[in-house]
Amino acid sequence: MASGIRDKVAILGMGCSRFGERWDCGPDELMLEAFNEALGDAGVASNRIEAAWLGVCLEENNVGKTAGPLAQALRLPRIAATRVENACATGTEALRGAAYAVAAGAYDIVLALGVEKLKDTGYGGLPARTRGVQNDLWLPNATAPGAFAQLASAYAAKHGVAMKDLKRAMAHVSVKSHANAALNPKAHLRNAITEEDVLKAATIAAPLGLYDCCGVSDGAACAILTTPEIAKSLKPGAEIVTIKALEVSVSNGEEQAFSAWDGAHIATAREAAARAYAAAGVTDPRRDIHMAEVHDCFSITETVLMEDLGFSPPGRAIHDVLDGVFDRDGALPVQPDGGLKCFGHPIGASGLRMVYEVYQQLLGRAGERQLGRIDRGLTHNLGGHPHQNVCAVAIVGRAGA
Amino acid sequence: MTSLTAAPRPGLLATSRYVPRLRLERAAVFEQHHWMAPGLRGLAKGRRAMASWDEDAVTMAVEAARTLGRALPDAAIDALTLASTTFPWADRLNAGVAAAAIGLAPSARVRDVTSSVRAALGELAAALAVPTGAGAHLVVAAERRIARPASAQELVFGDGSAAALVGAGTSIATLVAARSTHADLVDHFRETGRPHDYGWEERWVRDEGYLKIAVSTIQACLADAEVKAADVAHFALPAPLPRVNEAVAKRIGVPAAALVSTAHETVGDLGCAQPLAMLDVALRAAAPGALVLVAAFGSGCDALLLRRTDAPCPGDVPDDGKAETSYLKYLSFTGQLELEWGMRAEMDNKTALTAAWRDHARAARFEAGRCERCGTVQFPRTHVCVNPECRAQETQQPVSLAERPARVLSHTSDFLAYTPHPPFKFGHVDFEGGGRVLMEFADADVDELAVGVPLRMVYRVKDYDPNRGFRRYFWKATPDRAAAAIARESAAGLDARAASKQATADPATANGATTGVNT
DSSP states (O other): OOOOOTTTOEEEEEEEOOOBOOTTOOHHHHHHHHHHHHHHHHTOOGGGOOEEEEEOSOGGGTTOSSSHHHHHHHTOOSOEEEEEOBTBTHHHHHHHHHHHHHHTTSOSSEEEEEEEOOTTSSSSSSOOOOOOTTGGGTSOOOOHHHHHHHHHHHHHHHHTOOHHHHHHHHHHHHHHHHHHHTTOTTOSOOOOOOHHHHHHSOEEETTEEGGGBOOOOBEEEEEEEEOHHHHHHHSTTSOOEEEEEEEEEEOOSHHHHSTTOOSSSOHHHHHHHHHHHHHHTOSOHHHHOOEEEOOOSBHHHHHHHHHHTTSSOTTOHHHHHHTTTTSTTSSSOBOTTOHHHHTOOOHHHHHHHHHHHHHHHHTTOOGGGOOSOOSEEEEEEEEEETTEEEEEEEEEEETTO | OHHHHHSOOOEEEEEEEEOOSEEEEHHHHHHHHTTTOGGGGGGOSSEEEEOOTTOOHHHHHHHHHHHHHHHSTTOOEEEEEEEOSSOSOSSSOHHHHHHHHHTOOTTSEEEEEOSSTTHHHHHHHHHHHSOOOSSEEEEEEEEOOOOOTTSHHHHHBOOEEEEEEEESSSOSEEEEEEEEEEOOOOSEEOOTTOSSOEEOOHHHIIIIIIIIIIHHHHHHHHHHHTOOGGGEEEEEOOOSSTTHHHHHHHHHTOOGGGBOOOOTTTTOBOGGGHHHHHHHHHHHHOOTTOEEEEEEESSEEEEEEEEEOSSOOOSOOOOOOEEEOOHHHHHHHTTSSOOOOOGGGGOOOOOOHHHHHHTHHHHHSOEEEEETTTOOEESSOOSBOSOTTTOOBSOEEEEEOTTOOEEEEEEEEESSSOOSSSSEEEEEEEETTSOEEEEEBOSOOGGGOOTTOEEEEEEEEEEEETTTTEEEEEEEEEEOHHHHHHHHHHHHHHHHHHHHHHSOOOTTTOOGGGTTTOO
16 A cells, blocks of 8 residues: 655755846856755765656756766766656755655655746747647647636636726735745846736737746756655754655646636646645645645636635635735745746746745745745745646645644 | 439528628729729729628638538538638648538548639539438638739629538529530639639620520520510629620629629629529529529539529628728738838747647647536646646546637737738637637727627637648637627617616606606
8 A cells, every 4th residue: 555755755955046037148157057056055076876866847948858967066976867857847856756765765855946038039939839740730829827817717707806896806816926026036037016006008819918927937946855764864953854755746638628628727736736735735725835836827827726725615716815814924835936927937947936935935045025824834836827738736834743 | 313303302490691891992002003903993893792801612611611500500511612712722622621610520522623614503503403411511712812803803803701501401492494605705813822813804804705605594494494585583693804794694684683783882793602602692682482593604604593482591691890991011911012010920830740640639629628528618628627626637638718708807909919901919818608819800900999899709720831832721700790789779778677667657758667766
């Protein structure tokens, strides 16, 4: 009988590059920046790393194929290295590969690194690209904002909410993330904005305006993982952070082709969260989860995720958002680092960046944006579109929590 | 020969027209040209039909054919002829693309005819002249001619299509006589590969072309039928030149009142499709027994004399469309103005022809699968049922979603995505009877998209591949404005009944049928 991953893997060290338009950096520099921080945090030499997982999503725009670019950039000593990709959930996928290898007892110390160099396309937003030769014959060549805007129209219709009220809640989500990122020196977008700024901004994909969309950034983030026992021996007396759950759910076409889905929620998020809560022993997410970093690629995504992750009852997310429940000083802070919205979204790095923030908050290292005592934090990383996607949910906490 | 003449001759079963939604205001065109072509002022009235960026002769032909298909769903069509001088494909059977989209059996005989605006009428005459077989012959003409900016043709031409179905059964008209003349009088020409026509002086075309070649052909047709010109009730003659049909009517002695509208004010001249379109207009107006004369001029002349029966003309007629005042949009849609679309427009739309053939029914016929075990309709059709309670393998029978009504589940108007007609409108669509597809909306206004809006499907160009000269087709959803209007009326009716319920009983306004609930 499988016993899951709870408390079998410890985070020995983490690193995260500054996110943003890093015109002077290629993926090599970004990877090294994150890696050196993690290595210093872990307190081990790089030759202790026995295997590595590299997460890159749009490799054709930056590093190219295989895990070779990671091994070359860090001059890893011909260890096993694997490149993984699961769209925007790639970062968590790298963490998952590494964590399960440690849990399996295959390795003692491993590296999970995600990187994305997006700002080499010549234009804003994510690159336009093929969906595969068969899909291209019929599937609309949708952009990400267009695909996630669908959620807003269906959510408003399903819950009988006026679009202007939904847009106010979405605006609050973005205002909150900008305010948080202003306190985060590594964040891409650090300017404070107002609800009026959001509502007056140019439409990108109705009803989403410019400030409803996350930043497109360059960056890298990584984790060095080991067993709790090795972590204790390497860092005697230090607080040990362990993985409580690491779950992935992938759409099988039901949302896309079966009429049961209402278009107003993320089915895989519910599935992955339910499994993660069971694994971590979370029975009341609103109480047991002390902070969350969710996949706020768009303000509407974060809003509906509050329900899908069990933080708000169905149809109540708008009210909780506007009541400030998810603000930095609210009952359940969400995106204290600014989220994808403002920390930025270098795709392959994002899942690891989320865990990085929970890790920093758990260890009291979050500087100006430090929350009160956190025992357990959740990350939710989504790849794809609302109707066809990958959702990864991780729960990370103190070893004893 | 006797066996042939003994077989019954087929009749005309139905006709139809398709006109794109956008109607370009000619005044808006003239406004841009008057500085150098003030002489166009006389033509700058009314509107001309303008194909959207995703329409071509094939897609418009499909729409005219589908209109007929809806009117006569039981017609066993075993032959399709597509006529156009503006086929998108020089070497790929245009009629084959259309035949797949309208769902003709692979055994149907399909062919293209081209290179003259009278190509379609000649085909109709031939179809009416041969003995009836088991199946019906569909003749469709479609045209999307692109005239040089500031030419008279730019204002005179329209985009659109028309169709005629010939076969055994209840006919709306029967052939009385037909005549054809070929003559290489070059009133205009267009070399293969060139975009624009080159024409000669209109007065010469009228005097030496219409008034001699067309007149003599029509007179011969009437003589064959032993019919006097004065007895012709409806005379349909395309007239891309001003007042030429009046002159022809006068010369042959057809009453001026018999002239059929060219729809110049609202649609424009549809080229190859114009004779069939005018025939459709004429037949719908004709009384039982009336004689209808239709002719087409170009490299000679075809003339057909038909007699209207007392059967009603089946099928719908085009609506009034939507006024378009952007001439620059017209130039862009027709590829005559290159705009800065940004780097997103650079995406390579190469089509894997192997994959396209493997799944050809999916794109051509909008083929979904219906699970025989649980009844779930699903798109795409796959090997494993999508219903989580079923999951049966190899149970999905092909079923087309093309003619099924649908509704909007979710939608957006996307200003980031590249489309030749921003914003890019798309969303999840739920079909009546099951089936859900994420698809593009065509001919939709941003403010009319809403959750629950009724939709119907149209066959369109999905993407162009300018690098290789290929285009791929797929179905798009368009607001079903007629269904929406019916829904509004029925909602208003409910409101009115609710209001009458609340009002104190007034015998003057109470409907007898509702008095039972009017308490």
